[in-house]
Amino acid sequence: MNSSHAFRARLRSDVLVGDGAMATLLYLQGNAIGASTEELCLTEPDWVRDVHMAYLDAGANVIETNSYAANRDSLARYGLETRTTRINRASVQIARQAVEESGREAFVVGSIGSILAGRIRGTEWEEYRDIYEEQAVALLHEGVDGLILETFYDVEELLLALDVIRPLAASSGTPIISQLSLLEVGRTRDGYELTQAFRQLEAAGSDVVGLNCRLGPAEILGSLEKTIVPEGMPISVYPNAGRLGMIDGKVQYKSNAAYFGDYAVRLLDQGVGLLGGCCGTAPEHIRAIADAVAGKKRVPRINPTLAAKTEVIERETPRIELPPSPNIVDLVGQRHTIIVEYDTPKDLDIEKYLAGSKALQEAGADAITLADNSLATTRVSNMALGAILKREMGIEAIAHVACRDRNLIGQQSHLLGLHALGLNQVLVITGDPARVGDLPGATSVFDLSSFDLIRMVKQLNEGIAFSGRRMKNKARFVVGAAFNPHVRNLEPAIARLERKVEAGADFIMTQPVYDVETLLAIREATKHIQVPIFIGIMPMTGSRNAEFLHNEVPGIKIAESTLERIKRFEGEAARHEGVQIAKELLDVAVQHFNGLYLITPFHYTDMTVELTRYAREITAAQAEIAVAAHGHHHGFGCNC
Structure with missing residues (x-):
């Protein structure tokens, strides 16, 4: 032997x-x-x-x-x-x-x-x-x-x-x-x-x-x-x-x-x-x-x-079913839906932020989305302000969840906390590196990629913790993913987007688009994607902002005619012109996308309030035309 x-x-x-x-x-x-x-x-x-x-x-x-x-x-x-x-x-x-x-x-x-x-x-x-x-x-x-x-x-x-x-x-x-x-x-x-x-x-x-x-x-x-x-x-x-x-x-x-x-x-x-x-x-x-x-x-x-x-x-594992809550994925399947991004403040004065959020809701925003320390800059917790918006003001809040700031322990704890506060709609993002923010000595964690985190959030929906432990309740997260179209070759970016959908993303929010050509290219490249896409639009605030975006942000191109157009204005007049340019882009966007994602620049909520009101007006008019043409209302598809 x-x-x-x-x-x-x-x-x-x-x-x-x-x-x-x-x-x-x-x-x-x-x-x-x-x-x-x-x-x-x-x-x-x-x-x-x-x-x-x-x-x-x-x-x-x-x-x-x-x-x-x-x-x-x-x-x-x-x-x-x-x-x-x-x-x-x-x-x-x-x-x-x-x-x-x-x-x-x-x-x-x-x-x-x-x-x-x-x-x-x-x-x-x-x-x-x-x-x-x-x-x-x-x-x-x-x-x-x-x-x-x-x-x-x-x-x-x-x-x-x-x-x-x-x-x-x-x-x-x-x-x-x-x-x-x-x-x-x-x-x-x-x-x-x-x-x-x-x-x-x-x-x-x-x-x-x-x-x-x-x-x-x-x-x-x-x-x-x-x-x-x-x-x-x-x-x-x-x-x-x-x-x-x-x-x-x-x-x-x-x-x-x-x-x-x-x-x-x-x-x-x-x-x-x-x-x-x-x-x-x-x-x-x-x-x-x-x-x-x-x-x-x-x-x-x-x-x-x-x-x-x-x-x-x-x-050990009793099952408790939580009641369903309305979500933007259901909403965008029925009509044009508007999400407005409004970053939380960098200090403890939140009254102006709450007033701006209320104005956006009254203008017709279906949800306010709150970034997670965007550009790696320290801000008031989006969990805290999101809970105030939803619980005290009746405003639907979508919290961004960055991979950057939390290890696996903190990430699951944060998600469970969001869910406990009723913030079950989230946007999963990678997050900018800590070195670009206001605390460059901070450590970027990145225990998870955005693909991993999407999968793990959906695992919570199965009632299974990150550790594999069977939880007593199933979560009800609706998970969004980000899409950056500002690349030389759109094909690899679309492949990356497809992987996020395969990982479990329920909806997509794009980086801001500044021209009709890019908007139509996104529509054509994503028409096979079977989840709603919210097209990002952020108004320019002036010529310096436009020049920065055109010359320093990779992939973003602004037409020469648009650059010359906004150069003619300064201050409040320039912001007004930026809104007018964004409205023209919205006119095209609503014909191709049911999801509209308006991004507030530098806390200028008056700009996104006006855009939200305009988007609500033109989509309402479009819906009336559809009813008149068909005799009854038809629900829109994901990308319309």
């Missing part, structure tokens, strides 16, 4: 003890790891071997290679992608050398970590196939006894990895251990209950299913207690050393080795056959496990009853 077959047999019959964290021990030993822990397989192999030896001495009989993030995608961050195969093969050689030098009976398993590794996916899963194949081939070629696919937050990614690796491992009979990481007890980030996830992993050919990282022993135990594991399926568990936190001014893990040993016995009672440690664990944790399970036999897994399982799920 070769070593892979022996390992497979032991996984099904015995209690095995895994090792603990690699980086934790290297840090404790005072070693300077540098950028990549995996690169140490080439630069400091003795350090890696000494860690393996420490875990073997502590009682581990399953040793993982130092190859968790040794894939081309992760190594490319450090310019090491060309060394992918070398690092993986060296990791096996070092682990095997440590086992031989220890004189102990132990198995060497090749560690393959998630490529996504907790990030938001920015590419298609299929692009990961070659990356997984390259790493797995290197580990298998060097003769590992098994493979451990670990720290996968998403079931879908783990299933793809199994689909690639399972055929490669089949010829040698190499067993595959598949371990998920949970952001909360019992559920994966992509919304799978653990029972469902384990069932799918079994169907995909995994030899062992389990959990590692993120959660400590208690929460992993709680997850297993509620999970139905496929009959006869071996279980592996590699908990973190509790939760990471600040202790005595240092970021560290709290749980001690004795606690780990106590929970090892409890996990054994759940049918776990392979126990090790993940982040924060050291040889003393592994020694505690080894001592606790010494001489013990495998305990048959006893699943919770289906009735009990269903009761728990229903108790």
Whole structure:
């Protein structure tokens, strides 16, 4: 029997003890790891071997290679992608050398970590196939006894990895251990209950299913207690050393080795056959496990009853349906709809802003849209003023949500707060870089792209949090996306727009347009888009503003005749002429678009009030003509 077959047999019959964290021990030993822990397989192999030896001495009989993030995608961050195969093969050689030098009976398993590794996916899963194949081939070629696919937050990614690796491992009979990481007890980030996830992993050919990282022993135990594991399926568990936190001014893990040993016995009672440690664990944790399970036999897994399982799920995830509210997507399908952008003030005097918003509503605006610190300049929160507009003044508000200012935690919290205040119509944008704003030393976050954020907002509408947790209520967001037509080649911009619609955008708002030619080009290029498009129009405030837009803003072109026309005026007269030019553009826009997006320049609300009133007049006249011609009113289409 070769070593892979022996390992497979032991996984099904015995209690095995895994090792603990690699980086934790290297840090404790005072070693300077540098950028990549995996690169140490080439630069400091003795350090890696000494860690393996420490875990073997502590009682581990399953040793993982130092190859968790040794894939081309992760190594490319450090310019090491060309060394992918070398690092993986060296990791096996070092682990095997440590086992031989220890004189102990132990198995060497090749560690393959998630490529996504907790990030938001920015590419298609299929692009990961070659990356997984390259790493797995290197580990298998060097003769590992098994493979451990670990720290996968998403079931879908783990299933793809199994689909690639399972055929490669089949010829040698190499067993595959598949371990998920949970952001909360019992559920994966992509919304799978653990029972469902384990069932799918079994169907995909995994030899062992389990959990590692993120959660400590208690929460992993709680997850297993509620999970139905496929009959006869071996279980592996590699908990973190509790939760990471600040202790005595240092970021560290709290749980001690004795606690780990106590929970090892409890996990054994759940049918776990392979126990090790993940982040924060050291040889003393592994020694505690080894001592606790010494001489013990495998305990048959006893699943919770289906009735009990269903009761728990229903108790934890009651469904509460929220009443529907009117939205601009419904409205624009029936008639011309006007959205006016009006940026919040830069200081605490909001009375003028509220008065301007009221004037816009009285002029006929269907909604006020509030930018999210536009141009990276600090303003009063659009959440706060949007709530005042809607709750106190009865004005529909659409809040912009920029990717720039909030990490994943803040972004979800912000969205939930908007929804709680009744602001469920949002425009998702990337956001200008922080360095162009009034606090150039601020950090741009960008945990998410606009595509990612659109998808995540729509995920909230399915009742699933960013973490994959099932929420008690489903959100009712209506999600807009931005479109910039001011590019040399419109085709790539349209392709980008199509991706936003595929991600879930319910409506589109364009950057301001200044000429009929561009307006008609947008209409022609977007006629296949199946969501409403609000065409942006912003009146020029004078010749200097027009010259700036024409000469300094990429892609914007203003006709020479228009530039000469506005040059003849100054001050209020120039603003009046800017409004007249915008009205002429509106005359054409209403013939091709049901959605009108008027943008207030420099807080000159009198300009957009006049434009809103004019737009309402000409669209009302157009509707009367339609009624007279057909004898009854016909609803308009998305782009009219």
